[in-house]
Structures are given as structure tokens and as C-alpha cells.
Amino acid sequence: MSAAENLPEGVIRTAIEWQMRLRANANNAELHRQLNDWRRHDPRHELAWQRLQQVGGLFKASPLPDAARTIPLLRQAEADLSRRRTLKLLGLGLAAGGATLLTTTAPATWRSDFVTATGERRRLDLGVGSELTLNTGSAVDVRGHEWVLRAGEVLIDGADWRVRCRFGECEGRQARAVLRERDGYSEIHVARGEVLISTPFGQRHLQAGDAMAIAATRMTALGRGPLDPFAWARGLLIVNDIRLVDFLAEAGRYRQGWLGCDSAVADLRLSGVFHLDEPALMLRNISHLLPVQIVERTRWWVRIRPLV
Known part of the structure; x- marks a missing residue:
């Protein structure tokens, strides 16, 4: 060459x-x-x-x-x-x-105290009976007794903890919660216990089953979506009636390279349980569940097209 x-x-x-x-x-x-x-x-x-x-x-x-x-x-x-x-x-x-x-x-996230690569998950002991698990492509810093989520997603589980996200601060009491940074807002889901969200414009108490989007000027309650927000900590991607294009965006977080689909199949709906540590099998399973074909030019470039 x-x-x-x-x-x-x-x-x-x-x-x-x-x-x-x-x-x-x-x-x-x-x-x-x-x-x-x-x-x-x-x-x-x-x-x-x-x-x-x-x-x-x-x-x-x-x-x-x-x-x-x-x-x-x-x-x-x-x-x-x-x-x-x-x-x-x-x-x-x-x-x-x-x-x-x-x-x-x-990027500052790559200089953070704890960072995970694509497809990696990492568990940290916070002490006092609490632990924090980083999802793929995530970064956190330690600032005294407070943890700061710089990018990606974390699961926090334990007695007492405090995690700051882009738009606020979350304090858990005997709580298990997932905190994720998205474009323009932070998202929190509570599975157990109580979480206090503090922002410059107010506070909100969340209980088990609650979910909230925290933006620069407001907080918005979230309903149940097509994605299980806690499954990744068990190495799973669990979806229920999710659009194919949205599924691929989520699955793409766990693999290197580009993953996408043609507009003709973007709105097909998908439900199932997928193993994050087996990305190749995950893609093959899509073709068994939907009328699509997988086009792989390389392992780094994958496109989903209509079945012909």
C-alpha cells in the first residue's frame, strides 16, 4: 500500500x-x-x-x-x-x-480517576457497604466523599452514597440506582431505597420504581421505556418492543466500530434478552427475530438491511 x-x-x-x-x-x-x-x-x-x-x-x-x-x-x-x-x-x-x-x-473523561473502555464493565468498592459499577465507555472521578459521573453510566448500590452528575447531585439511602449521562440531560432510575436529587432549581425525592430526567432547568418524570436500565450490570441487554434503530444505538455502545441499519428496517420492533459479552451472537440473533440480513464489510462496519 x-x-x-x-x-x-x-x-x-x-x-x-x-x-x-x-x-x-x-x-x-x-x-x-x-x-x-x-x-x-x-x-x-x-x-x-x-x-x-x-x-x-x-x-x-x-x-x-x-x-x-x-x-x-x-x-x-x-x-x-x-x-x-x-x-x-x-x-x-x-x-x-x-x-x-x-x-x-x-477528552477529560479519558483522564478521569476510573474509566472503562468500550464493552468493559468495572466494579468499585465505595466503602461503608456501598459499591459502584461502571458500564461501557464510562468515567468517574472521586472528589472527597462524592463521586462525579463524567460520562457514560453507573450503577450505585449501598447504604449511603453521593454521586454528582452533569445537572445535579444524587444522594442515596439504602438505595440501588442507575445514573446515565445522555445528550442534554442526566437520567436516573431507582430500583430500591430512596434517592434525593438536588439541583440549582429544586429538589426531588425518588422511591423504588421512579425514574427522572434531569436537565439544566427542569426535572421530568420518566415512564417505563423499552430498555431494562439495570440489566447491563448482569451482562444483559433486555428490551421490550424497541425500535431496531434504537436497539442498535444501544448495542453499539458495547462494541467497537460502526453499527447501523437502513431506514427501511429502522422501525421494526424487537423484544428479547441479549448477552453483552457476545456481540457477534447478538447480531446473529437479530436476523432470527426479524426479516433482516446482516452485512459485515469488516468486524468494525456492520449494517442491517431488509431481507432479500
Whole structure:
């Protein structure tokens, strides 16, 4: 493969994400194994990785720039990856975007106290009879006696605990609850006990069976949805009458790569119990339950289409 080959932006972006994950979790053996699998799967993956090392390696003392700034620079450098030209292009990036290029860090979530990779779950002992479990792609920080959810989703179970989310603070008393960050709001489901939600605009007490969306200016009670919010802690994805497109968005949180469907099958309904640790089997089961076919160009790109 030619060094000047134009790489797809998706491949470059994925390589950058791998690099950032490794910077934040250098000793994670499983993460290294997954990266090696990705590099071996497609020559373009390996080429993107080598190019990225050549650019990122020039500034070992500084964090790698984020994807939005690095992708254009990599594209310009594709035809000539000499050290001199790469330095020149990065200098142009500095002139155009300011000195932040070399000081931009990886997303704050990757620098958090505790982080999980895609598909990983992790259990932490909070002491005093409480524990916290991180779901896939999640990050939490410890601030004294308070835990801060930076991204993703956690299950908290125990006597007394306090977890801050983006829009408020949740205090549990003999409570078991799931707290998840979504676009524009935080979501909490209570399975047991009592949880007090405190925000700048008021407080709310939740009991077992309650669920709430916490946004910047209001709290909204949630009804029962198609997704079991607690099943992931048992390694399961349990759904009831969920749209296929929504199911794939949820399942996609637990696997690397892109997972989507054609608009023609997006509104098909699906119910069932799926094992999160067996993503390939999960996808095969979809084709047994619905009139669809699975199209896999690579293990990193999967699309669901109508059955023909």
C-alpha cells in the first residue's frame, strides 16, 4: 500500500481514538490486544496507525491533539510524511488554530480517576457497604466523599452514597440506582431505597420504581421505556418492543466500530434478552427475530438491511 494513499476519515479518527485511549490506559493489556486486532484486520488500519505515530511521536512530552484538529493535518501530510514536512504542517496548524494544538489534551473523561473502555464493565468498592459499577465507555472521578459521573453510566448500590452528575447531585439511602449521562440531560432510575436529587432549581425525592430526567432547568418524570436500565450490570441487554434503530444505538455502545441499519428496517420492533459479552451472537440473533440480513464489510462496519 502506497504511503500516499488517501485514508478514509473514519479510519483516521478511529486510530486517533485508539491512541488517546492508550495514553489514558497505558497498562491495560486488553486494550492493547483489541488495538492489535484492529491493526491486523485491514492494511489501512495499520497505515493510519503508523502515520499517527509519526505525527504524535514528535511531541511525546505533549498530549496528542484531538481528532478535529489532527485529521486535517494528517490528510495534508499523507503525501509526504517526512519529519520536516510534518513539523511544518503542524506549525501551520498552530498558526491557524492558536497555540492550543500542542496543549490540547485528550477528552477529560479519558483522564478521569476510573474509566472503562468500550464493552468493559468495572466494579468499585465505595466503602461503608456501598459499591459502584461502571458500564461501557464510562468515567468517574472521586472528589472527597462524592463521586462525579463524567460520562457514560453507573450503577450505585449501598447504604449511603453521593454521586454528582452533569445537572445535579444524587444522594442515596439504602438505595440501588442507575445514573446515565445522555445528550442534554442526566437520567436516573431507582430500583430500591430512596434517592434525593438536588439541583440549582429544586429538589426531588425518588422511591423504588421512579425514574427522572434531569436537565439544566427542569426535572421530568420518566415512564417505563423499552430498555431494562439495570440489566447491563448482569451482562444483559433486555428490551421490550424497541425500535431496531434504537436497539442498535444501544448495542453499539458495547462494541467497537460502526453499527447501523437502513431506514427501511429502522422501525421494526424487537423484544428479547441479549448477552453483552457476545456481540457477534447478538447480531446473529437479530436476523432470527426479524426479516433482516446482516452485512459485515469488516468486524468494525456492520449494517442491517431488509431481507432479500
